Amino acid sequence: MTTALITGATSGLGAAFARRLARDGHHLVLVARNKERLSQEATDLHDLHGVEASVLAADLSTDEGISSVEDRLRDRDHPVDLLINNAGFGNKGTFLNVPVEDELTMLKVHCEAVLRLTSAGVERMRERGRGGVVNVASVAAFVPRGTYGASKAWVVQFSQGAAKELAGSGVRLMALCPGFVRTEFHERAGMDAGSVPGWMWLEADAVVDSAMKDLARGRSLSIPDARYKALMGAARLLPRELLSKASSTTGRRFGPR
Numbered sequence: 001m002t003t004a005l006i007t008g009a010t011s012g013l014g015a016a017f018a019r020r021l022a023r024d025g026h027h028l029v030l031v032a033r034n035k036e037r038l039s040q041e042a043t044d045l046h047d048l049h050g051v052e053a054s055v056l057a058a059d060l061s062t063d064e065g066i067s068s069v070e071d072r073l074r075d076r077d078h079p080v081d082l083l084i085n086n087a088g089f090g091n092k093g094t095f096l097n098v099p100v101e102d103e104l105t106m107l108k109v110h111c112e113a114v115l116r117l118t119s120a121g122v123e124r125m126r127e128r129g130r131g132g133v134v135n136v137a138s139v140a141a142f143v144p145r146g147t148y149g150a151s152k153a154w155v156v157q158f159s160q161g162a163a164k165e166l167a168g169s170g171v172r173l174m175a176l177c178p179g180f181v182r183t184e185f186h187e188r189a190g191m192d193a194g195s196v197p198g199w200m201w202l203e204a205d206a207v208v209d210s211a212m213k214d215l216a217r218g219r220s221l222s223i224p225d226a227r228y229k230a231l232m233g234a235a236r237l238l239p240r241e242l243l244s245k246a247s248s249t250t251g252r253r254f255g256p257r
């Protein structure tokens, strides 16, 4: 049986990956900060699917937290076959009113943690000649959208570049770029999600199913759902100024700080 390690497994897309992978018979290592929630989830998935689900509480905005997950990924006695770098968040506000420390925390979780965990995971996968990594980015990677979009653009560029270098190694690397997904993300970021049109919302389980299909096909980039494939295609043709205006207003209303 294979083992999958998922960061940000307590809710939203991470929890959907955990459900799907447990159903497929993978043992799980669940990573996030909230140990109580992780433990409950591990028990539920074990009871439902009979897989081993262990818990690793780690704050990926700290060196200590990232190191503890790197150590787990380097453990030759308990190899990880599939790594899902999913943990992430949005800051409440835009560039002009978010403290720079909060933006740096975002870069630590979205970029540094993803880089270090991908490197640790891939190192062991290459030794075994097989494995996979999914780095959760966003369609925000393709539009001007502050530090969040910039961090996700880094995830896409890094993942696609590394995927090319890994060709022939037996290790697959893919950036996953969902549009708006119903999760805890928007509430946690203090966003007024009501400003997002209904047709733009995706369900987490469907996003994960689509991602797993693309990973199996060997894709290095996955944009779930025909609506977003079409939107991103159109975005490439729009003048940057217009794109910037549309992207900076969609889903970017925030409550009081």
Ligand SMILES: NC(=O)c1ccc[n+]([C@@H]2O[C@H](COP(=O)([O-])OP(=O)(O)OC[C@H]3O[C@@H](n4cnc5c(N)ncnc54)[C@H](OP(=O)(O)O)[C@@H]3O)[C@@H](O)[C@H]2O)c1
Residues within 6 Å of the ligand: 007, 008, 009, 010, 011, 012, 013, 014, 031, 032, 033, 034, 037, 058, 059, 060, 061, 086, 087, 088, 089, 109, 136, 137, 138, 139, 177, 178, 179, 180, 181, 182, 183, 184, 185, 186, 188
């Ligand atoms: N929802 C969307 O519309 C959307 C669209 C595109 C991309 N995404 C991306 O999808 C990923 C998952 O987000 P989601 O929508 O599922 O949001 P979510 O429901 O808020 O889940 C975020 C997960 O990340 C964990 N997390 C946050 N900060 C962490 C930290 N410092 N260290 C460790 N774990 C941390 C949270 O758990 P704890 O609080 O327990 O640590 C939680 O499990 C993110 O990378 C996000 O940028 C989301």
